[in-house]
Amino acid sequence: MLELLASEIRSFPGVTRKNPIGPLVEKFANDPDNVIASFGEDAAVIQVGEEGVVLAADGIWDKLMRADPFWAGYCSVLVNTHDIAAMGGNPLAMVSVCSTSDPGICSRLVEGINEGIDKLAVPMVGGHTNPDCEYNAIDVAIMGTIDLEHVIYSTTAEPGDDIVVGIDLDGRVHPSFQYNYDTTTMKEPRLLQKQLGSMEKLAHKNLVTAGKDISNPGMIGTAGMMIETCDLGAEIEIDSLPKPDDINLVDWIKMYPGMGFVVTTPPEKTNQAVEVFEESGLTGRKIGSVKDHRELIIHKDGEEETVFNFKKDKITGISCRKPKDK
Numbered sequence: 015m016l017e018l019l020a021s022e023i024r025s026f027p028g029v030t031r032k033n034p035i036g037p038l039v040e041k042f043a044n045d046p047d048n049v050i051a052s053f054g055e056d057a058a059v060i061q062v063g064e065e066g067v068v069l070a071a072d073g074i075w076d077k078l079m080r081a082d083p084f085w086a087g088y089c090s091v092l093v094n095t096h097d098i099a100a101m102g103g104n105p106l107a108m109v110s111v112c113s114t115s116d117p118g119i120c121s122r123l124v125e126g127i128n129e130g131i132d133k134l135a136v137p138m139v140g141g142h143t144n145p146d147c148e149y150n151a152i153d154v155a156i157m158g159t160i161d162l163e164h165v166i167y168s169t170t171a172e173p174g175d176d177i178v179v180g181i182d183l184d185g186r187v188h189p190s191f192q193y194n195y196d197t198t199t200m201k202e203p204r205l206l207q208k209q210l211g212s213m214e215k216l217a218h219k220n221l222v223t224a225g226k227d228i229s230n231p232g233m234i235g236t237a238g239m240m241i242e243t244c245d246l247g248a249e250i251e252i253d254s255l256p257k258p259d260d261i262n263l264v265d266w267i268k269m270y271p272g273m274g275f276v277v278t279t280p281p282e283k284t285n286q287a288v289e290v291f292e293e294s295g296l297t298g299r300k301i302g303s304v305k306d307h308r309e310l311i312i313h314k315d316g317e318e319e320t321v322f323n324f325k326k327d328k329i330t331g332i333s334c335r336k337p338k339d340k
Contacts (some may be wrong), residue, residue, distance in 0.1 A: 016312055023321050026268050028193065028230035029329060031075075033240065036193065036331020049153035051337040054176030054243040054330070055168050056097040056226055059160065059337065066162040070097035071155035075230065079150050082190035083119045086152055087126025092198060092272070093229065094156040095134045099210040100227035100246075100275060101167075102217030103160035113144035113151040120145075123152050133203050157188070161280075164217040167337050171224035171244045171278040173306040177237060178284060180212055180226065180266040180298045181274035183258050192265070193230075197272030205295050209273045212294035221279055221287045228274035232267050234321065235329065237276050237302070238310045242324050245333045250302035252314040278304055289328060 023029060029198065039053040049057040050066075057070035072093045091111065098105040109325050110127065114120050121142075127138060136156070167321045185197030198206055216222045224244065228236045235249060241248045273296065279287045284300055291298030305311075310322040 015032060015316055016252070019264065020111055020319045020321040021310060022264055023232070023234055023267060026232070026235065027338070028232060028268060028270070029235045032231060032330045036204060036328060038183045039118070039332055046228045049166055050165070051169070054332040056100040057158070058303040059101065059162070059165055061162060066160040068098050068101050068103040068158045068160045070094060071153065072097065073151065073153040076151065078191055078194075079152065083122035083150070084126040084207070085188065085190050085194070086131045087123040088199075089194070090149040090152050090154040091127055091130025091134060091136065094154050095136050095210060095329065096227035096229070098156055098158035099213050099244070102164055102214050102282045103158040104214065105134070105156055105158045107137050107139045108154050108156045110141035111144070111151075111152075111153040113147040113149065114142065115148070116150065117151050122277060133198060133201075133206050135203060135207060136296055161218070164220070165337070166195055166213060166217050166222055166225040166277070167209055168224055168226050168240050169243045169337065171246060171304050173246060173304055174281070175223055175278040175304040176281050176284045176300050177248060177250065177276065177304060178279055178287050178291075178298060178300050179228070179233060179256060179274065179276045179298040180294070181256055181271050182209060182231070182295065183256055183297050185258070185272055187261065187269075192212065192270055196273045206273065209233055209295050212291055212296060215276055215290050215294070218275065219286070219290065221283045221290065223279060225275060225277035228271055228276055230270050231329065232269055233274070233276065234267050234310070234312065238322055239329050240276065240278070241310060242306065242329050243332050245303075245308065247305040247307040247311070248302055249305055249311045249313060249326070254299060256297045256299045
């Protein structure tokens with residue numbers, strides 16, 4: 015079982031699509047002094063005077079665009095707001111690039127975007143269109159604000175930390191895309207915004223050492239990305255993973271949840287972190303611990319399997335990009 019799970023994670027496109035990131039990042043120049051953190055984080059952190067700004071961007075997977083343009087537009091809002099929230103920030107506004115020559119697809123994209131805006135209360139304030147494009151795509155960038163004293167980075171976990179997830183299990187596999195677990199379309203905006211705000215609460219309570227939103231690589235893959243950027247390892251207990259009862263484990267580990275985060279926390283603060291997630295309408299649970307051996311290992315029933323050995327394997331290939339001192 016563990017060998018199958020490890021193989022499914024390693025070969026999953028949601029994971030392998032991250033592989034080109036590291037070599038690409040190496041081509042960029044060093045950050046200026048006011049850029050506190052950049053590549054390897056869910057959003058870049060920029061200091062403007064005494065204030066903090068967070069910036070992120072996402073392009074929606076072409077498989078999703080082909081399957082359902084409305085859902086692609088909706089997800090373009092969902093994933094971007096997650097990126098800002100994962101840092102402990104407040105999403106402020108978005109801009110988009112809509113590339114399609116098909117008016118019908120463009121209309122469905124905008125309808126999906128507007129639905130996402132209604133749910134998450136983050137406006138679209140500008141952008142660009144490519145009306146003579148030979149392909150269909152939606153790309154969105156987002157800006158937010160953040161307290162520079164309370165940023166959740168991806169790169170600052172410590173050996174011995176617990177790994178905790180906060181995730182909404184009340185949903186369905188989206189009918190248009192088997193890798194999306196939709197928990198948001200049927201929820202009231204107030205609840206969704208409360209769930210998104212869980213990370214800001216964790217940040218201001220100083221309960222976590224690192225964190226990310228759970229994205230296309232799935233729960234374990236996202237934890238792996240975070241640990242990789244820290245130059246550390248992790249051991250995850252499969253039976254501890256929160257999971258809907260009606261979805262098999264092999265499918266679940268590859269799903270992008272409608273609302274979900276993975277964080278690291280000192281063991282003495284784990285219960286408090288779980289409580290913050292639970293109070294925000296998410297299922298909070300410890301799933302493993304951070305180690306210093308630079309491997310991602312999964313455990314079940316006394317057996318173990320290495321998913322990634324980061325001494326030779328990679329997800330993004332980004333590591334040791336610690337935030338600058340402010």
